[in-house]
């Protein structure tokens with residue numbers, strides 16, 4: 001737990017976040033971040049598409065407190081949408097509402113998000129709202145609720161560690177929803193702390209959404225959960241067009257390919273960009289074995 005807290009602390013260090021932006025991918029981040037620019041990420045998407053894997057693309061960004069930065073993030077995402085369309089690759093967008101100015105001004109963020117959804121909608125492209133820590137949960141769902149009155153190409157994430165996860169899963173049953181365990185450090189009054197309880201809630205809400213929801217993205221690297229849900233899907237005859245499995249770029253590549261080969265719809269979350277630091281530290285927090293990535297690049301110079 002201490003190591004997890006240490007890396008979550010590092011992920012939230014704004015000085016280190018902005019210092020890292022000045023450098024290319026370091027410390028092994030290149031194995032889990034698909035480059036720093038659009039041509040690099042398009043190349044990675046094409047490679048995954050060739051294996052029958054679709055992609056959700058995250059132009060990394062967090063700690064955005066200046067309007068100029070949020071506008072830059074919006075323009076970058078618009079350029080990614082254009083590149084996906086031009087290259088005719090099987091991919092859509094994942095973004096964080098804070099990246100588009102949610103911490104600066106609600107109406108400003110709303111306009112940025114509308115512009116993105118409008119452009120994506122013109123290309124029939126889906127946009128997923130990633131969800132961050134509990135401090136941003138309600139504002140993110142509020143802005144999402146407002147946008148769904150106008151757009152239907154938008155979906156979101158539900159974090160199974162929250163006690164309220166079942167309530168969220170019911171609220172968003174008519175939406176394309178990604179279910180995850182949750183990547184941030186949350187207090188016990190809001191979230192389960194024990195892995196067994198988080199896993200049980202993940203399974204509970206995913207099964208509920210598979211039976212009652214529009215489309216479920218099952219986002220986990222946990223083979224115990226994946227195997228359990230594969231059986232559940234079979235027993236309940238859940239149609240293929242109602243769900244997919246998702247994993248992060250660079251993690252459990254063999255398992256990603258295996259699931260795609262078995263005929264499951266599979267989508268890889270592909271992060272790229274200069275703002276790689278916070279994302280990478282959260283991955284180290286989740287799984288200290290990921291430190292191997294760091295060790296390999298430090299010692300293989």
Ligand code: FAD
Nearest residue numbers: 130131157180181182183219220221222246247248251269
């Ligand atoms: P863990 O609980 O980390 O691992 C469970 C078990 O799986 C391990 O004990 C091990 O046996 C096996 N395992 C896990 N990883 C590996 C590996 N690399 N190699 C071998 N075995 C492994 N979180 C958010 O809060 N908001 C988001 O918007 C969000 N989006 C996400 C999108 C995707 C596509 C994914 C996959 C995750 C996302 N997350 C998000 C992160 C998520 O909340 C978890 O923090 C993260 O996925 C770790 O949990 P896990 O379920 O993958 O497995």
